[in-house]
Amino acid sequence: xxxxxxxxxxxxxxxxxxxxxxxxxxxxxxxxxxxxxxxxxxxxxxxxxxxxxxxxxxxxxxxxxxxxxxxxxxxxxxxxxxxxxxxxxxxxxxxxxxxxxxxxxxxxxxxxxxxxxxxxxxxxxxxxxxxxxxxxxxxxxxxxxxxxxxxxxxxxxxxxxxxxxxxxxxxxxxxxxxxxxxxxxxxxxxxxxxxxxxxxxxxxxxxxxxxxxxxxxxxxxxxxxxxxxxxxxxxxxxxxxxxxxxxxxxxxxxxxxxxxxxxxxxxxxxxxxxxxxxxxxxxxxxxxxxxxxxxxxxxxxxxxxxxxxxxxxxxxxxxxxxxxxxxxxxxxxxxxxxxxxxxxxxxxxxxxxxxxxxxxxxxxxxxxxxxxxxxxxxxxxxxxxxxxxxxxxxxxxxxxxxxxxxxxxxxxxxxxxxxxxxxxxxxxxxxxxxxxxxxxxxx
Amino acid sequence: xxxxxxxxxxxxxxxxxxxxxxxxxxxxxxxxxxxxxxxxxxxxxxxxxxxxxxxxxxxxxxxxxxxxxxxxxxxxxxxxxxxxxxxxxxxxxxxxxxxxxxxxxxxxxxxxxxxxxxxxxxxxxxxxxxxxxxxxxxxxxxxxxxxxxxxxxxxxxxxxxxxxxxxxxxxxxxxxxxxxxxxxxxxxxxxxxxxxxxxxxxxxxxxxxxxxxxxxxxxxxxxxxxxxxxxxxxxxxxxxxxxxxxxxxxxxxxxxxxxxxxxxxxxxxxxxxxxxxxxxxxxxxxxxxxxxxxxxxxxxxxxxxxxxxxxxxxxxxxxxxxxxxxxxxxxxxxxxxxx
Numbered sequence: 001x002x003x004x005x006x007x008x009x010x011x012x013x014x015x016x017x018x019x020x021x022x023x024x025x026x027x028x029x030x031x032x033x034x035x036x037x038x039x040x041x042x043x044x045x046x047x048x049x050x051x052x053x054x055x056x057x058x059x060x061x062x063x064x065x066x067x068x069x070x071x072x073x074x075x076x077x078x079x080x081x082x083x084x085x086x087x088x089x090x091x092x093x094x095x096x097x098x099x100x101x102x103x104x105x106x107x108x109x110x111x112x113x114x115x116x117x118x119x120x121x122x123x124x125x126x127x128x129x130x131x132x133x134x135x136x137x138x139x140x141x142x143x144x145x146x147x148x149x150x151x152x153x154x155x156x157x158x159x160x161x162x163x164x165x166x167x168x169x170x171x172x173x174x175x176x177x178x179x180x181x182x183x184x185x186x187x188x189x190x191x192x193x194x195x196x197x198x199x200x201x202x203x204x205x206x207x208x209x210x211x212x213x214x215x216x217x218x219x220x221x222x223x224x225x226x227x228x229x230x231x232x233x234x235x236x237x238x239x240x241x242x243x244x245x246x247x248x249x250x251x252x253x254x255x256x257x258x259x260x261x262x263x264x265x266x267x268x269x270x271x272x273x274x275x276x277x278x279x280x281x282x283x284x285x286x287x288x289x290x291x292x293x294x295x296x297x298x299x300x301x302x303x304x305x306x307x308x309x310x311x312x313x314x315x316x317x318x319x320x321x322x323x324x325x326x327x328x329x330x331x332x333x334x335x336x337x338x339x340x341x342x343x344x345x346x347x348x349x350x351x352x353x354x355x356x357x358x359x360x361x362x363x364x365x366x367x368x369x370x371x372x373x374x375x376x377x378x379x380x381x382x383x384x385x386x387x388x389x390x391x392x393x394x395x396x397x398x399x400x401x402x403x404x405x406x407x408x409x410x411x412x413x414x415x416x417x418x419x420x421x422x423x424x425x426x427x428x429x430x431x432x433x434x435x436x437x438x439x440x441x442x443x
Numbered sequence: 444x445x446x447x448x449x450x451x452x453x454x455x456x457x458x459x460x461x462x463x464x465x466x467x468x469x470x471x472x473x474x475x476x477x478x479x480x481x482x483x484x485x486x487x488x489x490x491x492x493x494x495x496x497x498x499x500x501x502x503x504x505x506x507x508x509x510x511x512x513x514x515x516x517x518x519x520x521x522x523x524x525x526x527x528x529x530x531x532x533x534x535x536x537x538x539x540x541x542x543x544x545x546x547x548x549x550x551x552x553x554x555x556x557x558x559x560x561x562x563x564x565x566x567x568x569x570x571x572x573x574x575x576x577x578x579x580x581x582x583x584x585x586x587x588x589x590x591x592x593x594x595x596x597x598x599x600x601x602x603x604x605x606x607x608x609x610x611x612x613x614x615x616x617x618x619x620x621x622x623x624x625x626x627x628x629x630x631x632x633x634x635x636x637x638x639x640x641x642x643x644x645x646x647x648x649x650x651x652x653x654x655x656x657x658x659x660x661x662x663x664x665x666x667x668x669x670x671x672x673x674x675x676x677x678x679x680x681x682x683x684x685x686x687x688x689x690x691x692x693x694x695x696x697x698x699x700x701x702x703x704x705x706x707x708x709x710x711x712x713x714x715x716x717x718x719x720x721x722x723x724x725x726x727x728x729x730x731x732x733x734x735x736x737x738x739x740x741x742x743x744x745x746x747x748x749x750x751x752x753x754x755x756x757x758x759x760x761x762x763x764x765x766x767x768x769x770x771x772x773x774x775x776x777x778x779x780x781x782x
Contacts, residue, residue: 067677096679109670113692119671122688123678156448172674 004042005080005180005212006066011039012074013058013065017286034285035061037236038075040404043180048206048213050227050244052220052259054282058236059216060104063184066214067101079180097127100173104185106165110157116143116168117153123176142171146201163194167201174205182214187222199226220263224248232256235293236285242409252411254300279319292414295397296322302397302414305430313360314393317370320357321389324373324382329353331377349378366392400426449771456770463769466762473756477553481621481629484547485533488726489634492542497742500537500545501530505742539731539745540738548731549752554637555727556756559644559713560706566648567709568702571655572691578656579663580682580690590660593653601650601712606721608646614723616640634726640713643722647709658701662694669693696771703764707757714753728753 013036035058043049053059064070066077068084077084079095087095100123103109110119120142121135130138140150146167157165166186173181183202187195203226206213217223223230224244231241232255240253251257258278280297283289289296303314323329335341338348353374354367362370369392376385402412405419414426457463476483499505509526512519530537536546578589596604618636623629666672666689675685716722717729724730728749735745 064673069673069677093679096677099677101674101677103670103674105670109674111669111671111689111693114688122675122680126675126678126680126684158448169674172678176678 002044005045006043007078009040010075013061014073034236047228048215050223050230051216052223053233057233063182097176099180100178101182102169102173102186106162109169115154120171120175146171162190180212184216240411246409252416253413254298255294291398292402302395313362316360317393325386346378350374399429453770462762463766466759469759476550477557480550481623481633484550486544486547487632488547488551496542498534498538500744501535536748537744545748549749551726552728555724556710560710562644563647563709564706567652568655571652572659575656575659576663579660593656596653605646605650609721615642616723640724647712658697663690666690666693700768707760
């Protein structure tokens with residue numbers, strides 16, 4: 001195993017809302033948006049570490065914080081032994097030369113008022129490398145190397161296509177001979193055919209110049225194509241990290257599995273495959289779920305030890321519980337649908353809502369508990385309804401926050417191997433609670 | 444900083460727009476007149492001749508009440524009669540109440556207006572853009588402080604603020620020898636000096652810089668978040684580098700357009716100040732309008748001719764502003780100018 005070039009340890013980037021002077025005067029609570037919430041990993045010399053995740057999971061914030069384009073709210077980054085957030089003066093200058101970024105947007109990443117040559121030589125000009133003529137010569141060489149022609153040096157960005165612009169952006173990142181390049185979704189704005197060309201260029205240059213890449217993308221096939229190892233991000237956290245082939249062939253975390261499952265395959269079996277997509281939306285990073293952040297959408301949500309319901313049924317009940325807890329069920333509208341403005345026929349209300357919320361056949365005990373909760377809802381007591389369900393259907397996933405253990409292919413899920421302190425917390429949670437009576441009060 | 448593409452857009456927009464050509468033509472005539480006023484003007488604009496007062500422009504007639512006394516049968520009789528004042532080719536646009544040539548005065552007046560308009564706008568641009576870009580680029584507390592100050596400036600009516608500042612500082616002005624006269628190119632009968640109304644220039648700039656600060660801040664705010672700015676910072680570019688190389692060039696277009704509009708506004712403001720007698724300039728469109736105001740019923744041309752000059756200058760500059768706005772619009776930028 002080669003040495004790590006970049007080590008990220010517990011990196012946090014929170015944004016605070018309600019943080020203006022007026023908010024402080026009125027005593028509004030400071031609300032944290034946890035864009036990056038305690039991320040640790042390392043990038044080894046010469047490798048490509050891919051980072052995947054849905055939009056809004058904090059990938060780009062991670063890249064920008066790692067490059068110190070934003071100051072972190074916690075954690076540290078070490079680059080070749082130097083703590084990046086403590087560098088200043090010449091040391092910071094050196095870091096800015098050794099680490100570069102290539103950006104996502106082929107349009108806004110190049111200054112529309114500069115020529116290709118000016119853009120590529122900008123890092124050289126900033127660090128005062130070479131004379132004007134030398135820089136221009138270097139820009140011409142780089143243009144050729146990234147597959148453009150040297151006589152395009154005086155053209156403006158708008159005269160290039162998206163793929164060509166990304167090549168210029170890449171040439172700019174390479175101009176000052178960096179060791180480490182952060183590629184922030186470098187091909188996601190390009191056509192598929194052009195994507196492959198640019199990816200091959202990235203791979204070729206890496207081999208030629210011994211570059212280390214941190215490759216950020218949301219497209220799994222792109223990441224698989226170029227990465228040696230892959231980290232999967234969800235809601236500001238890394239949920240699984242490991243060698244590319246292992247991640248794709250043997251995913252451990254339910255989120256990774258679901259993500260891989262949702263990719264359409266070019267296969268004749270594909271017609272019949274039922275694509276089990278991930279349900280719901282990514283929760284807001286303002287108010288992330290307690291415990292495991294993926295639990296609100298997880299198909300493998302862990303049942304409490306006293307429960308033995310079919311997984312699909314348990315999942316439906318959990319989702320129904322979330323709706324009640326979030327106040328997403330409008331009791332008034334439901335009564336109107338039932339057609340009983342006097343609100344006397346509770347049985348009709350219960351049947352109506354139950355039929356709407358549940359496709360699965362619930363075991364009798366569970367059906368009883370759910371109906372009891374709906375009856376409470378019909379009486380307008382949302383709190384009691386939520387409590388009834390919470391008592392019986394709480395999951396260890398909402399109480400215990402899984403962590404990423406050490407190792408070559410760890411995943412942050414209670415179903416898998418967890419660090420000792422997480423296992424201990426889980427045992428404590430399970431021991432702390434007696435199994436509730438089975439629907440005792442429901443009949 | 445002006446790319447070939449920008450020039451192309453400017454040219455194609457110019458060839459398309461009749462109004463743009465008109466605007467350039469008007470401004471060119473005014474500029475030319477202002478520069479070569481001592482050569483072009485038929486008379487010394489300050490030369491008084493009471494025998495020739497209130498002469499109407501060519502093609503018009505005017506009557507004047509004349510009171511004469513004569514001896515009739517040993518008694519003095521006072522006769523009031525209406526006399527027709529004849530136009531003369533010597534004063535094609537007539538003369539004012541002191542017999543000064545209106546055409547010459549209007550030609551020389553263009554100098555004051557353009558000097559104040561251009562210099563005042565330049566100072567306002569430098570001041571406003573510096574403040575605005577600093578506020579927009581750094582944001583946060585700096586932005587709050589600078590922009591609240593700008594808002595306070597905006598709260599004052601510009602004319603009132605200008606008068607207050609002039610009252611505070613007095614009417615400093617410099618007399619600069621006119622090179623055309625000094626070198627003997629123009630007739631030595633022409634005024635030897637150009638008056639540079641210093642206080643007025645500074646004051647109109649201080650009254651108008653806020654608009655540039657507002658626009659520059661907005662531009663800087665949007666440019667700041669562009670990926671090329673992040674890229675420059677990730678390469679180690681200093682704030683100064685980022686501002687000079689990226690933020691400023693990419694903010695200039697709307698500032699340029701605003702500047703043309705502000706030149707017109709500043710010319711109007713200078714005229715207002717002269718009209719009210721606060722500018723200290725004795726040879727200015729606004730001053731002449733103020734002078735002619737009391738003769739408006741009998742000798743309308745004294746105020747009307749410089750008034751039309753102001754209208755022409757403002758329209759011309761605004762047309763050029765429209766042309767720049769259309770040609771530099773990012774919407775058509777990048778297409779290299781469609782035919």
